[in-house]
Amino acid sequence: MTEAPAPPSAAEAPPRRGAARAWRRFRRRPMPMTGLVLVAGFLLLAIAGPLATGDPAAQDYAATLAPPSGAHPLGTDDLGRDALARVAHGAQVSLQAGVLSTLLAMAAGIPIGLVAGFYRRWLDPVVMRLVDVTLAFPFLVFAVGLAAIIGPSLKGVVLALGFSQLPAVIRITRGEVLSIREMDYVSAAVADGASDGYIMLRYVLPNCAAPLIVQATVAIPAAIIGEATLSFLGLGVQPPTPSWGVMLTTAQQYLDVAPWLAIWPGLMIALATLGFNLLGDGLRDVLDPRSGR
């Protein structure tokens, strides 16, 4: 026995992981909690807001460009439409664009990244060069181009943003898979007679979930801004559907007489984005084992 016994490493008594522990760690941090509150507020506004407020298309010609008042807490726009109702319905559009496009990117990108990273051979370089090419375009430029091709609508926005997010998702998944596939537990699964598909689904995918969850919290706010930008440029959601981007387009013309029209949607975009980003940073700290325990 020429070898000294391995010193008991820090991993010998690993801290409890799992959801309960992650939540305990998360709860103590002020910034992620702020993010969580903002995101919860955004979700509430997007889901319950449209039900609680009136018709966003109802026009009140007696009160066009009216400042905030009892009847219209956030004021009205140039056609006398209630800004509060439009902000609430706009939140719904933003949520749809953010979540659906991210889901789309994940649904397509994760399998591609998984297979490319797992099998490598000829597939991996081909996929990754394509990813590099698309990543060379700035996200919004790419989305604007795609939206122009697909045509202006919420569906177009979701497709354009989802496709623009795709390369990042593929790259992150593939990078994780490359490191996970070298883990001892993957070799052990091969030795136990597991098939490639089984290993990918049960051994590789669950163990690269954490960075993908974090990626989702980055992708959703990027898509929210993306939707607002496309709609602002007229490439996204079309009036009269209320979208924060559409509202900003209108507000731009009345900045001097009705500045609140620009403030509310702008503030909403800022808060929703901030919330997701703070939440994402917090999740990264809590979920990613490499950022220290």
Added chain:
Amino acid sequence: MSLLRITDLTVGFDTDDGLVQAVKGISLELAEGEILALCGESGCGKSVTAMSVPRLLPPETTRLSGSIELDGRELTELPESQLRRIRGKDVSVVFQEPMTSLNPSFTVGYQIAEVLRRHEGLSRRAARDRAVELLELVGIPLPARRVKEYPHQLSGGMRQRVMIAIAVACSPRVLIADEPTTALDVTIQAGVLDVFRDLRDRLGTAVILITHDLGVVADIADRAVVMYAGRAVEQAPVDELFARPRHPYTLGLMRALPSAAVNGRLAEIPGLVPSPLSDPDECAFHARCPRAQADCVLKRPELVRQADEHLAACFHPGGPS
């Protein structure tokens, strides 16, 4: 008839420097219920020899020839799909690193049950019940509770026992244990070795134990094959090997044991292992051998019978003492 028969196995790997021969023609047999130790230093080919049986070597770069017969069935010609049915069922492996060899995302019970469902077709519930029995078999206390725990909740020794439980779940004919105790505390080592002994006695599992630790060999193995630079240099029942080592390399390994230390210093073997890229027709050990003579560089010594069941590949073997 022997359970596993490896005949003239040669394994090489394509590398940027050319073909590296890791195993250069090894033959060995394993009987049912036998514990065979493959020992030697790092890079001597002991792991590669054992991993060739379930063919757990990178397929793109591995060049394998020779014959591996399990129960008379040739394994080297089986396609991957049929090998999968053998891996974990007829031949299973326990790896060196218990800390990282379990999937962190699932409970240990799930991971044991997974093998049973794959190879034995057990239902979810039956597999779960069997997992509890297996944890008990490998000596884990409170198995009904442990089965629901995640790997990070278990110590290294317990994780290694879980790995063994997974490996023996389908009552394999051959269990390959690759340095199963190296990463464990000395106090835990003995317990894990007891598990192997117990499984052999109860289930009749034959074990190929890969180790560089002669203490482990003496403790548990029935027979040992000492490897050097890709070849078997000595092969004997363990009692015979320790009583009368014939090959100077085996002797050198034994002198390097702490119990054999003279004046508190361990005797090391001088020199370096020859490069695996070239393979001249000479004794690979001659440059480091205290008994080397002129004939050692003229021709490679074959593995020849020195005594009953005792083989050594040396022109100047130590005589019976």
